[in-house]
Amino acid sequence: MSVPVRVAVDRTRCIGAGQCALTAPDVFAQDDDGFGTVRPGRAEAAGPMLREAARVCPVGAVTVRDAAAEPPGV
Numbered sequence: 001m002s003v004p005v006r007v008a009v010d011r012t013r014c015i016g017a018g019q020c021a022l023t024a025p026d027v028f029a030q031d032d033d034g035f036g037t038v039r040p041g042r043a044e045a046a047g048p049m050l051r052e053a054a055r056v057c058p059v060g061a062v063t064v065r066d067a068a069a070e071p072p073g074v
């Protein structure tokens with residue numbers, strides 16, 4: 001069973017490598033400029049590939065945090 005996590009992309013770091021969208025395409029996408037984004041409604045998600053998406057980002061722009069460890073809205 002996967003634990004829900006909160007995912008985010010830091011656009012100030014992103015270089016548009018696209019690894020996040022390739023690794024977990026149900027959660028991450030690339031915008032028209034090629035920058036990584038979190039798909040609408042998917043900021044809190046679960047799945048084994050989310051931590052992998054953070055791991056493969058070459059610039060560390062993807063963060064994955066334990067959703068249960070933070071109050072809603074943070």
Ligand code: SF4
Binds near residue numbers: 014016
């Ligand atoms: S893997 Fe990292 S650098 Fe590449 S699009 Fe995603 S956030 Fe940006």
